[in-house]
Amino acid sequence: MGDETLADWPPSAALCSAVAERVVTLLGETGDDLAKVIRLIMSSEHRVLSNDPRPHSSIVVSATCVSAGGTWQSALWPAVAMECAMAAADVFDDIADGEAAALAEKFGPGALVMGAAGLLALAAGVVLRAVDDGVPERTVVDLARLLSADLVQAADGQARSLSPEASLDAVDAYQLAAAKSGPLGSLAARLGARTAMDDPQLLQAYTTYGWHLAVYSQLLNDARDAAPGGSTDKPDVRAGSPTVPLVYVCSTGAPPELRGEALLESRGDRTTSRGATPATRRRGVARTLARVLQSRAHIISREEGEVDGFLRSRE
Numbered sequence: 001m002g003d004e005t006l007a008d009w010p011p012s013a014a015l016c017s018a019v020a021e022r023v024v025t026l027l028g029e030t031g032d033d034l035a036k037v038i039r040l041i042m043s044s045e046h047r048v049l050s051n052d053p054r055p056h057s058s059i060v061v062s063a064t065c066v067s068a069g070g071t072w073q074s075a076l077w078p079a080v081a082m083e084c085a086m087a088a089a090d091v092f093d094d095i096a097d098g099e100a101a102a103l104a105e106k107f108g109p110g111a112l113v114m115g116a117a118g119l120l121a122l123a124a125g126v127v128l129r130a131v132d133d134g135v136p137e138r139t140v141v142d143l144a145r146l147l148s149a150d151l152v153q154a155a156d157g158q159a160r161s162l163s164p165e166a167s168l169d170a171v172d173a174y175q176l177a178a179a180k181s182g183p184l185g186s187l188a189a190r191l192g193a194r195t196a197m198d199d200p201q202l203l204q205a206y207t208t209y210g211w212h213l214a215v216y217s218q219l220l221n222d223a224r225d226a227a228p229g230g231s232t233d234k235p236d237v238r239a240g241s242p243t244v245p246l247v248y249v250c251s252t253g254a255p256p257e258l259r260g261e262a263l264l265e266s267r268g269d270r271t272t273s274r275g276a277t278p279a280t281r282r283r284g285v286a287r288t289l290a291r292v293l294q295s296r297a298h299i300i301s302r303e304e305g306e307v308d309g310f311l312r313s314r315e
Helices: 003-008 012-028 032-042 056-067 073-096 101-107 109-133 137-161 170-196 200-226 235-239 244-248 256-266 278-314
Strands: none
Touching: 012 032, 012 056, 012 073, 032 073, 032 101, 032 109, 056 073, 056 170, 056 200, 073 109, 073 137, 073 170, 101 109, 109 137, 137 170, 170 200, 170 244, 200 244
């Protein structure tokens, strides 16, 4: 970013506060019961209404808008729409993986599903409010189309990842991870960039950037979950779900007799399984992650070549 762009970029606290204020406005316009469920969702896991908010989606939307020549204020409603959509996607993902117990405890699983559905409905309507911030109507219509198309694509990727036919190949596992996470990253980057301009080639560059950013984050999360001392209480780790790290080492999940130990370990008991020392397990994880990174580099080499070619054509 140049000096002029940096001058237009707000402190993180200001951006977070502006997005949170608009989310609260939406909740005030929503039915009381649904608003309670949505507020609980948006107040958990570092989301925008939590005590320690980390609104990554809002940052991507706003940053790409500023980078493309717009203002962060004009991207606020698209950023709110992205926050709502991401929260809904996370809840549906947690429900599918059996990890939504904490959220469902207060209102029940049915209400939680309705809360996630309500967030998707809000996202679809919220993005249209960008016209109130001076965004042209034609642009707002395009933003709504982008939101719908990429969310459908992400949902299709999530459905593929839930297929009972588990992948035995690291490339297939990568493609599954990319199919459900990539469209969400592309959406965040495209919403911001399209708010500021409509150059097709530049929009494609932002699309590629957002895709790789989201896939990188997905692979990093999967690697953390698979690491000793990581999220060993997660059902997908114990069950050997087809994430890249687990598929690469041919893991089928923890043996039934060890699953209790995994849960204890995740709660602070550092006793290792079958006599393995922490150092031994760390070395094993290091080797696993190195192999995953090598696999990742091989998989995206063709994509990087295409991106390089595009960038050269813009010079």
